[in-house]
Amino acid sequence: MYNPGGGGEGCSGSMKRTPTPEEREREAKESHCRAPTGFDPATSEKARRGQKLRLFEELEDTWLPYLTPKDDEFYQQWQLKYPKLVLREAGSVPEELHREVQAAFATLHKHGCLARDLVRVQGKDLLTPVARLLVGNPGCTYKYLNTRLFTVPWPVRGSNISYHEAEVAAACQTLLSLNSYLQLETVQAWEELVAKERANIDEVPVCIGPDFGLGIFDGPDEADIRSRSAYNVTLLNFMDPQKMPYLKEEPYFGMGKMAVSWHHDENLVDRSAVAVYSHSCEGPEEDSEEDSPLEGRDPDTWHVGFKISWDIETPGLAIPLHQGDCYFMLDDLNATHQHCVLAGLPPRFSSTHRVAECSTGTLDYILQRCQLALQNVGDVTDSGGVSLKSLEPAVLKQGEEIHNEVEFEWLRQFWFQGSRPRKCTDWWCQPMAQLEEMWRKMEGVTNGVLHEVRREGVPVGQRNAMVTAILASLTTRQTLRREWHARCQSRIARTLPADQKPECRPYWEKEDPAMPLPFDLTDVVSELRGLLLEPTP
Numbered sequence: 045m046y047n048p049g050g051g052g053e054g055c056s057g058s059m060k061r062t063p064t065p066e067e068r069e070r071e072a073k074e075s076h077c078r079a080p081t082g083f084d085p086a087t088s089e090k091a092r093r094g095q096k097l098r099l100f101e102e103l104e105d106t107w108l109p110y111l112t113p114k115d116d117e118f119y120q121q122w123q124l125k126y127p128k129l130v131l132r133e134a135g136s137v138p139e140e141l142h143r144e145v146q147a148a149f150a151t152l153h154k155h156g157c158l159a160r161d162l163v164r165v166q167g168k169d170l171l172t173p174v175a176r177l178l179v180g181n182p183g184c185t186y187k188y189l190n191t192r193l194f195t196v197p198w199p200v201r202g203s204n205i206s207y208h209e210a211e212v213a214a215a216c217q218t219l220l221s222l223n224s225y226l227q228l229e230t231v232q233a234w235e236e237l238v239a240k241e242r243a244n245i246d247e248v249p250v251c252i253g254p255d256f257g258l259g260i261f262d263g264p265d266e267a268d269i270r271s272r273s274a275y276n277v278t279l280l281n282f283m284d285p286q287k288m289p290y291l292k293e294e295p296y297f298g299m300g301k302m303a304v305s306w307h308h309d310e311n312l313v314d315r316s317a318v319a320v321y322s323h324s325c326e327g328p329e330e331d332s333e334e335d336s337p338l339e340g341r342d343p344d345t346w347h348v349g350f351k352i353s354w355d356i357e358t359p360g361l362a363i364p365l366h367q368g369d370c371y372f373m374l375d376d377l378n379a380t381h382q383h384c385v386l387a388g389l390p391p392r393f394s395s396t397h398r399v400a401e402c403s404t405g406t407l408d409y410i411l412q413r414c415q416l417a418l419q420n421v422g423d424v425t426d427s428g429g430v431s432l433k434s435l436e437p438a439v440l441k442q443g444e445e446i447h448n449e450v451e452f453e454w455l456r457q458f459w460f461q462g463s464r465p466r467k468c469t470d471w472w473c474q475p476m477a478q479l480e481e482m483w484r485k486m487e488g489v490t491n492g493v494l495h496e497v498r499r500e501g502v503p504v505g506q507r508n509a510m511v512t513a514i515l516a517s518l519t520t521r522q523t524l525r526r527e528w529h530a531r532c533q534s535r536i537a538r539t540l541p542a543d544q545k546p547e548c549r550p551y552w553e554k555e556d557p558a559m560p561l562p563f564d565l566t567d568v569v570s571e572l573r574g575l576l577l578e579p580t581p
């Protein structure tokens with residue numbers, strides 16, 4: 045057991061350094077660009093803050109205890125409290141794969157494919173300390189911290205992808221091979237876990253408990269395991285701690301500098317696994333045991349930290365990660381626990397394979413949505429306007445919702461990342477042009493609807509039904525356009541290198557003859573509100 049204060053036994057150690065609860069609160073709140081720690085997503089933001097503050101008060105001025113392999117109870121606690129966390133040390137991974145993956149990281153780094161994300165957390169724009177790149181199934185996206193990342197496609201069977209560099213193509217091929225390898229390893233580890241759980245249950249007599257319900261195993265079946273290990277993307281991470289002068293301190297356990305603070309991974313298929321390949325660029329004869337500190341984790345070595353959400357009794361774990369080690373988070377581990385990445389000395393890459401929940405996150409999906417919206421478009425009139433096939437409120441509402449979806453979830457997200465998503469391949473260029481074209485038609489649709497509500501002689505009831513159908517979407521559009529515009533101009537955005545500078549697109553000036561409606565919808569929204577307030581004759 046690591047007992048940071050020395051002295052006491054077990055989990056009750058007191059500590060050397062004692063930040064005030066306020067300091068810790070601040071530390072955790074700011075603690076870089078991840079969602080705040082350990083909170084039930086169902087709880088409101090305000091309630092969460094209250095809960096969090098109470099937790100901090102309870103902690104008073106002690107660090108919570110955590111374990112490393114140096115502690116006697118480490119493996120026992122791991123087995124008992126973190127059984128769904130699996131480590132495969134580098135030695136168990138084929139040498140050839142190590143070589144290829146490490147070369148792939150170097151290539152992608154050399155070509156400048158990884159970049160820090162300008163994410164948005166609690167209304168603030170923050171730059172992640174870690175540089176990232178999403179590689180995965182063609183057309184797939186992954187959203188985290190209000191940022192949609194677009195895959196650099198890996199060459200799945202039947203695809204024909206062109207990359208700017210042959211080296212980058214090879215790197216993506218390698219990541220696909222790593223993905224298949226980790227998928228197989230995940231299934232195997234998961235099946236072993238289920239077998240163990242089943243064996244434990246079988247030990248319990250069936251006829252105890254009021255409903256004889258014990259003894260029935262309701263774990264995942266083989267098909268569940270397979271689908272929840274079918275990784276469709278990997279998010280690559282890179283950080284060189286020497287180049288990051290300021291890294292946050294881990295606030296609860298005193299685990300030291302963090303590269304990624306406590307979080308749950310977002311936007312994953314429920315109960316799906318995450319597999320991580322970790323490559324720290326250690327020298328050949330790094331860290332002898334002698335100069336590592338006697339207590340706590342070795343600050344020169346990279347670690348992954350785990351804790352149970354909302355639990356201040358169970359010790360946390362800090363697991364050292366050496367070159368080529370892999371770890372797996374199985375089943376609901378990501379939901380019940382949080383993890384963080386503790387920085388060591390050398391630069392480090394990781395490849396984090398995930399089953400992204402992409403029911404509304406693929407190119408095919410958004411193209412279909414746009415086609416659905418455009419089904420309402422009839423002929424283009426001589427004046428360049430569009431005629432609408434239906435004025436049914438439900439149809440109009442759906443059209444405006446899709447208009448917002450393609451504009452804010454796709455076009456603005458994409459252009460906000462500057463030329464970054466086009467750095468390795470042009471894969472997204474044609475689809476984005478197509479989406480923009482469809483979006484442009486939707487501007488025409490909105491204009492057509494406005495035309496209709498302004499038309500003399502439309503019965504008030506009918507007019508109000510149309511206005512009501514579109515007002516919420518237009519209000520949202522106005523708010524979000526203002527927000528994205530500001531985000532593109534933020535002080536932090538201006539510090540980014542030219543090729544990562546956000547572009548506010550689509551954007552147009554007031555009197556642009558090509559655009560039927562203004563960028564700023566303030567006047568349109570007030571006009572619609574005014575119409576609803578008019579007394580019925």
Ligand SMILES: O=C(O)CCC(=O)C(=O)O
Nearest residue numbers: 281304309320385394396
């Ligand atoms: O690099 C790692 O080991 C994990 C990084 C991580 O937690 C993440 O990207 O979500």
Ligand SMILES: [Fe+2]
Nearest residue numbers: 307308309383
């Ligand atoms: Fe994570």
